[in-house]
Amino acid sequence: MNKNTAFNSKRVILGCLSVAAVIAIYALVTSRPDNNPALLPPITDIITSFWTNLTSGSLLTALGASLFRISAGFLIGTTLALVLGCLIGWYRNIEYLFDPLIEAVRPIPPLAYIPLIIIWFGIGEFSRVLIITIACFMVCVVNVIAGMKNVPAVYEDAASTMGATRFQVFRTVAVPAATPFIITGYRVALAAAWTTLVASELLAAQNGLGFLLQEGRRYFLTDQVMMIIMIIGACAFIMDRIFRKIQAHLMQWSETRE
Amino acid sequence: MPEIRIENLTHTFGKGQPNELTVLDNINLTFESGSFNAIVGTSGCGKSTLLKMMAGLFAPSDGSMKLDDQIIQGTDRRRGMVFQQDAVFPWMTVSKNISYGPRLRGASAAEQREIEAKWTQAVGLKGFENRWPRELSGGMRKRVDIGRVYANDPDVLLMDEPFGALDAQTKERMQSDLLETWGQSRKTVVFVTHDLEEAIFLADKIVVMSARPGRVHHIEEVSLPRPRTDAMRLTDEFIQIKRRLWEMLDH
Structure with a gap:
């Protein structure tokens, strides 16, 4: 200790x-x-920008809007990835059914869907959450599938010789054995959520952190741009820390250190 | 009580293909109820393959295996198995591992507690109930494995070189403890090993197999009295059996 x-x-x-x-x-x-302070604003300017945006309420509104999008996209995307990934990784026929589709779609960067999503669903909240959902799903599902495929055969054999049905092996052995991979999938998804959030807000949003970035560029407020970049970095860092705590709790049994 | 009967069993990997390989050739064996049997042979004699078939993990290409006149098909809790590799579930504590089988069949929390207490005690893991497997030594993890299979109450115990990875002292200790546990319930055991001394110390009957393809070469009845003690390892009778079997193995 x-x-x-x-x-x-x-x-x-x-x-x-x-x-x-x-x-x-x-x-x-x-x-x-x-x-040239217009290109590299001094730290005091960045702090002033932080303070004005904080007191005017615009920073908190933006943060709230962005965090909502991230949470919604992350939760929906990873939940779908968990359910589908477990099934694909475990049941041969489901794998045959979905594997070509996922392999074909996987290399496409999620941002490439933005034009299509705008055409289909407009530039509303739904579209932004959808982009994040897609990004989270794609990176997470690949990890979940890998986890299910890496379950040591001896665990499966041990469970089935003790009388476990195929479904019981899935539920009591495969899923827990795959948790290290699943958690990695969730962490990568969280990073993907932040990446796509800013991109989706740069393109079409009336609020959010990406919107403040865009506004800073438009009015040449370099200090505001710097400030938002730091806020994003700090938020992503805090979220990752929280995630690691959850991971450490879930992975008490594992020999691998954080 | 269970009796295992293997009749005209032949197994060929990749049957019908140009590179087919017969690993087991016309095996006929009977393992009597409540007996402790060992199968020895050099690597490649198919002894592990034979054991996995008895567990129902895969099916032979020809011939049959029966347990109490029922054809063995697929896995079943009646035929428990201890593996060469570490099969303890690392995400469960020692006691959760022990009560895994009963839990599968919906044992109540009280029943689970009772089984956990009984078998952690029986395999010498009292005080380690709430430990994670990673905190245990290799020998202790094997104890969890054995306790888990016993707690599941199978009729037949199939053991695939369970002590192969342990050091000599731990191994001897585990052998004595296994015999003690076995003595209390007398389940039918089939124990695969390449260690002659281990086979002689444990078994009533030793099946010696020859390799490529695997065939039954000789069956040795061991008449050393029970309970077996470590001192017996040095008796003339023990050493004579060891010498006889040693000369039979393909070196």
Whole structure:
């Protein structure tokens, strides 16, 4: 326990060190007399932009809108991926049915669907959530399938010689044995959700973090652009940390460390 | 009580193809109720294949296997198996592993507790009930494996080199403990190993197989009295059997 705490604090210190170094270098560069603040706004400008957007409420509105889209797309996409991925990875016939389709669709970047989605569904909330859902589903389902296919045969044999039916083997052995892969799928999906969120909001949105980015570009508010980028980074980081906590809890049995 | 009868069993991998390979050739064997049987032979004699067929994990290409005059088809809880590899479920604690079989059949929580308590005790894992398998040594994980199969109460126990990966001391200890557990219920056991001493120490009957294709070469009846003790390993009778069997194996 003691050793672990030491390990963690060392980790936090070293992690902060690299972030602090980047900030220090940035501060140094922007403090030079020949710096153009329109391209590289000083840190104080970025903080001011944060404060104005925070107090005016526009930042929180944008954050709320974006988090809603991410959550909706992530939950729907990963749930579909979990159900379908488990079935595809376990039942041969379902695999034969869906595998060519998934393999054909997989290399297409989710953003490529944007024009089609706009044509079909317009530029409303549904379209934005749909893009995120597709992105989450595609990266997650591949991991779930891989997990189901990597279940060691000896576990299946052990369960069936103890009298487990095929479905019981699926439920009590294959799915738990695949959890490390499934969790990885969820984490990759979370990253994909953020990537596609900003892209979908850059194209068509009246609010959200991507919209604030777009607004910053249009009115040459470089400090606002910088500020939003940091907000996105921070949010994604916090979400990933929460996810790791959940992962550590679910994976207590596993030998692999975080 | 269960009796296993194997009649004219032949198994060919890739039958009908140019590279077909006969691994088992015309095997005829009977394993009597409540007896402890061992199958020995060098690698490639098909002993593991034979055992997996008895478990119902796959079917022979010719001939039949019967348990109490019923043809063996598919897996069944009556024929429990302990594998060479580690088959303990790492996502379940020791006691959850032990009660896995009864839980499949909807045992109540109280029944599960009772079975867990009985078998963790019986296989020497008291105090480790709530540990994860990763926290146990290889020998202890094998104990979980054996306890889990026993807790499932099969009629026949099929064991595929279960102690193959353990060090010599642990192995001898496990053998004695296995005999003690077996002595209390006298299930029919078929134990595959390549270790002659292990076979002699454990079994009433030893089937010696020859390789490529696997055939029954010799059947040795071991008349050492029970209960067996470690001291017997050094008796003249024990060593004579070992020498006789050793000369039979293809080296």
